[in-house]
Amino acid sequence: MKRLHIHMAVDDLPRSISFYSALFDAKPAMVKTDYAKWMLEDPRVNFAISTRGRQLGLDHLGIQVENSEELQEVYARLHKAGGDVVEQGATVCCYAKSEKSWIDDPAGVAWETFLTTGESTDYGDGTGERNARVAHEKQSACCAPEVAGGAVASACCNS
Numbered sequence: 001m002k003r004l005h006i007h008m009a010v011d012d013l014p015r016s017i018s019f020y021s022a023l024f025d026a027k028p029a030m031v032k033t034d035y036a037k038w039m040l041e042d043p044r045v046n047f048a049i050s051t052r053g054r055q056l057g058l059d060h061l062g063i064q065v066e067n068s069e070e071l072q073e074v075y076a077r078l079h080k081a082g083g084d085v086v087e088q089g090a091t092v093c094c095y096a097k098s099e100k101s102w103i104d105d106p107a108g109v110a111w112e113t114f115l116t117t118g119e120s121t122d123y124g125d126g127t128g129e130r131n132a133r134v135a136h137e138k139q140s141a142c143c144a145p146e147v148a149g150g151a152v153a154s155a156c157c158n159s
């Protein structure tokens with residue numbers, strides 16, 4: 001069964017955790033120093049927040065799947081929807097290992113499709129995500145603000 005994924009960029013993680021915990025009437029399934037995630041069943045959604053966004057608010061949307069067959073089904077839908085699909089492949093992001101692809105909707109909102117394959121002890125360096133999103137969007141990395149000298153801070157926004 002597929003699950004809608006929403007990732008929001010926030011500036012005050014503890015305050016946001018308190019707000020969303022009250023809104024969802026549920027504690028986060030995962031809390032890190034820069035990230036929190038709720039795996040809700042009603043509505044069925046993977047809702048994540050982090051302090052790693054380019055700007056506050058909606059960072060990206062996605063569809064999380066439970067197995068390889070569902071992933072192939074959703075990948076086929078991406079190609080049918082039109083636009084440039086960026087196949088990122090295996091990556092580590094948001095404290096998880098996953099397989100993913102990206103596409104922008106007609107309004108320019110980034111959508112990811114992904115299968116989580118395991119946990120990670122770190123957020124991920126954003127390398128694969130950055131390459132996929134930069135190639136696709138031709139702009140700075142997902143969740144990685146530019147720093148002095150034109151370098152990009154290490155981060156990603158995935159799951």
